[in-house]
Amino acid sequence: MSADIIEHCDGYKTLEAAIARDGEKYGDPERYNPKLGWAVARAKHYAEKTGLRATDILNSWESKRNYWYMNYYQDCQQPEIKGDDVRVFDTPDALHDSIGKTGFRCPMCESISKSPYVCDSGKEMEKGKVCDWKSYGLFGTMGKGVYVFVKSALRGESIFKPISWEKS
Ligand SMILES: [Zn+2]
Structure with missing residues (x-):
């Protein structure tokens, strides 16, 4: 099916164009060009692991991208799907069922935070300052969070680790 040729999809074309513009503008295209191959390979990896189409995944990534591709396409943003800390769910409901109600x-x-994104534990870190750590801040989840991908939404994100997923 021609629709499955990744080089023909809109996501590929917009990313390719963005990379070409930077190559012309700043010179040194070798710095930017490899990102295209990286994004394609990672979209194919997601397709293989989820049963979705790589074209849909790359289109979704590009349509949601609102900052520079050099920072957007990285292992911490689109991690390989492996191990216990990167998990795939069919729907948001399936994700919520798995998480339960015990917090993060x-x-x-x-x-324990009730929010998966911004700590609301109320724990005082220093006098008069309670913890408000953010999963989407500069240091993210510091390698202690999880990455969840929801197939029906073609969307993944890093969140604090659900308490229900912790091993005793
Ligand atoms: Zn906290």
């Missing part, structure tokens, strides 16, 4: 472990204060 904040990577900074290690208390």
Whole structure:
């Protein structure tokens, strides 16, 4: 099916064009060009692991991209799907069922947060300052979070680790 040729999809074309513009503008195209191959390979990896089409995945990534591709396409943003800390779900409901209602472990204060994105544990880190660590901040989840990908939404993100996923 021609629709499955990744070089023909809109996501590929927009990323390719963005990379070509930078190559012309700044010179040194060798710095930018490999990102295209990386994104394609990673989209194919996601396709293989999820049963989705690589074209749909790359289109989705590009349509949601709102900053520079050099920072957007990285292992921490689109991690390989392997191990216990990168998990795939069919729907948001399936994700929520798996998480349950026991909250999330904040990577900074290690208390329990009700939000998977912004610590609301109320733990005081220093006098008058409670923890408000953010999963989407500069240091993310500091390697202590999880990455969840929802197939029906073609969307993945890093969140604090659900308490229900912690091993005793
Ligand atoms: Zn915290």
